[in-house]
Amino acid sequence: EEFLKDIGESFLINDLRLLQDVSAVIDEEYANFPLITDINGTTIGRLIWTPPTPGYDVLRSVLLPMGIVLGLFCIVGLATVFRARRLAGALAQSNEDLEASQKEIAQQLNVVAGEKEKIESIVSSIGEGLIAVDPEGKIFLCNSVGALLLGKKRTEIIGSSLEKVFRLDKNKSPELSSVFGILHTKKTVDVPEVEFIREDGENMTLALTATPVESAGSFIGGIVVFNDVTEQKMVENAKRNFITTAAHQLRTPLSGVKWAMSVLVDGKSKSTPQEKKTLLTKSYESVNRVISLVNDLLNVDKIESQQIQYSFAPTDLVEIVRSPLTDLQAQMEQKKLKVKFEATKNIPNLTIDSANMRVVFQNLLENSLHYTLPKGSVTVEITTEGKEVRISIADTGIGIPRGEQKSIFLRFFRASNAIAVQPNGSGLGLYICKQIVEKHKGKIWFESEQNKGTTFHVVLPIEEGTAKNLKKDKKKNA
Numbered sequence: 406e407e408f409l410k411d412i413g414e415s416f417l418i419n420d421l422r423l424l425q426d427v428s429a430v431i432d433e434e435y436a437n438f439p440l441i442t443d444i445n446g447t448t449i450g451r452l453i454w455t456p457p458t459p460g461y462d463v464l465r466s467v468l469l470p471m472g473i474v475l476g477l478f479c480i481v482g483l484a485t486v487f488r489a490r491r492l493a494g495a496l497a498q499s500n501e502d503l504e505a506s507q508k509e510i511a512q513q514l515n516v517v518a519g520e521k522e523k524i525e526s527i528v529s530s531i532g533e534g535l536i537a538v539d540p541e542g543k544i545f546l547c548n549s550v551g552a553l554l555l556g557k558k559r560t561e562i563i564g565s566s567l568e569k570v571f572r573l574d575k576n577k578s579p580e581l582s583s584v585f586g587i588l589h590t591k592k593t594v595d596v597p598e599v600e601f602i603r604e605d606g607e608n609m610t611l612a613l614t615a616t617p618v619e620s621a622g623s624f625i626g627g628i629v630v631f632n633d634v635t636e637q638k639m640v641e642n643a644k645r646n647f648i649t650t651a652a653h654q655l656r657t658p659l660s661g662v663k664w665a666m667s668v669l670v671d672g673k674s675k676s677t678p679q680e681k682k683t684l685l686t687k688s689y690e691s692v693n694r695v696i697s698l699v700n701d702l703l704n705v706d707k708i709e710s711q712q713i714q715y716s717f718a719p720t721d722l723v724e725i726v727r728s729p730l731t732d733l734q735a736q737m738e739q740k741k742l743k744v745k746f747e748a749t750k751n752i753p754n755l756t757i758d759s760a761n762m763r764v765v766f767q768n769l770l771e772n773s774l775h776y777t778l779p780k781g782s783v784t785v786e787i788t789t790e791g792k793e794v795r796i797s798i799a800d801t802g803i804g805i806p807r808g809e810q811k812s813i814f815l816r817f818f819r820a821s822n823a824i825a826v827q828p829n830g831s832g833l834g835l836y837i838c839k840q841i842v843e844k845h846k847g848k849i850w851f852e853s854e855q856n857k858g859t860t861f862h863v864v865l866p867i868e869e870g871t872a873k874n875l876k877k878d879k880k881k882n883a
Contacts, residue, residue: 409452425450533632537618540626542566554611554633556603567629572602584615584629591617591624598634610635639812659695662688694829701833704764715761715844719754722762722865723787726796729767730785733774740779748787752794755865761841765849768834769798769861775827777802777858792867799860805853813851814839822855 409421423441438453534551538544547562555562555570562570571581580599594615601611613631617624665684707713730746737744773783781801788795803822805813812818817832824830842849846866853859 421452421454423450424453533630536562536567536570536629536631538567538626538629540624542568544570545626551631554609554631556605556607572604581613584613591619593617598638608635609633610638636812636815639818640815659691661691698831701831701837704833704837713761715758717756717758720757720759720762722755722757722794722796723748723752725757725759725763726766726785726787729763729770732767733770736774737783740774740777740781742774742777742780743782745782745784747785749789752787752789753867755794756868757845757865758841762845765838765841765863766796766798768838769863772834772861773798773800773802773859776800776823781858789867790864793864794867796863796865797860799858801858804855804857804859805851806855810851810853814849 409423412421424435424438435451435453438451440448441450441452442448531548532550534554535546535548536544536551537546544563544565544567547559549559552559552562557570567584578599580596581601584594584596586594594613596611596613599611599613601609603609610633611631612634613629615627615629617627619625665688668684669681704713726748727746730744734744770783770785777783777800784797784799786795786797786799788797803826805820806822809818809820813820814835815832816836818836819830819832839849842863842865848864849862851859851861
């Protein structure tokens with residue numbers, strides 16, 4: 406029975422049994438159940454069980470495969486879940502690693518950005534023009550000074566080439582070409598002086614140095630450093646011209662004085678007293694020219710070494726301006742110049758160094774005298790403007806060429822038309838004027854048009870208390 410029960414369960418039958426009743430063997434009710442015989446062939450009964458309900462076979466044929474499928478699905482599902490959990494853990498770890506990498510990259514980017522900003526700040530603070538190019542010659546860096554010197558915007562320069570930026574089509578210079586050859590020669594090139602024409606047409610003199618840049622033995626580009634030496638060149642040229650002129654100015658009057666003295670000393674001279682007086686007068690004028698030149702040189706030396714002494718005290722400015730004008734009155738009348746002097750009322754006394762300030766107006770008035778043609782005019786005006794006093798000296802002289810106006814206050818510089826009219830001159834007068842005015846916390850500038858005349862303006866500050874009193878006086882008069 407246990408064996409039959411095990412067999413039945415294997416076939417999903419719960420009541421499998423052996424019916425040994427003889428009548429059951431032949432009973433038609435059990436005719437469909439199998440007969441059981443022993444090893445001798447003798448019938449011992451039938452194997453019977455409870456027939457399944459209708460559709461059971463069909464249901465069993467369906468449920469069994471479905472159960473198997475569901476079981477497999479569950480197994481696969483569970484395996485997938487466990488695998489998904491492992492993948493989720495791996496992904497979570499990868500995500501953490503990625504976030505850490507992103508943070509590290511962000512930190513490195515911040516460091517790089519900071520270093521870039523430092524480099525750009527350093528490059529921008531350099532007082533010379535700087536351009537960096539890659540191995541193909543494309544500009545990837547340019548500081549503000551470089552853009553200013555080239556007369557272009559940085560956005561126009563970056564991405565362009567050296568040939569276009571330095572306008573080699575207009576500046577056909579072998580020196581410039583040699584600078585840009587560093588991409589091929591990979592050698593440092595130094596050009597101390599080369600003429601350059603900017604896009605706006607302005608001529609200037611540049612000093613350039615081009616240096617190749619290597620990293621780990623390979624060429625990665627080049628750097629071009631350049632500077633405007635136009636003013637320096639002008640000063641050097643002016644200094645050379647001054648030395649020549651000064652030597653001539655010293656030698657000529659001294660030669661004249663020597664000759665006059667030899668005539669007077671020679672007892673055999675038959676000169677009349679009037680002729681002797683004329684010789685002495687000319688010698689006196691020559692000596693004064695020499696003394697004036699030497700004084701200019703000494704004043705410049707004192708100014709530059711800051712040894713010049715200033716003695717500030719309340720001073721009548723109107724008298725300081727009028728005094729040199731009075732001294733030059735005779736010479737102006739000799740040239741038939743029309744002189745006009747105007748000073749508004751209530752010009753206050755200013756705290757100035759009277760001696761040095763007199764030098765300023767002496768130089769300006771002498772320039773008007775020397776460079777104004779006969780029958781011209783010189784106008785001097787003194788006015789108050791708020792907390793300042795303005796002194797304007799205008800003439801109808803030869804004027805200053807437009808291209809030379811920016812250099813007029815440089816040491817030893819003289820305009821070309823001024824040299825033609827008055828060969829004798831040191832080129833130091835206006836330089837000295839500017840230094841003295843600025844020492845008084847004032848300003849000096851000019852307006853000029855060639856062949857029409859020049860107006861120099863000097864503005865000096867009024868002390869706070871004096872300015873307030875002057876304002877009250879104006880209100881009362883109004």
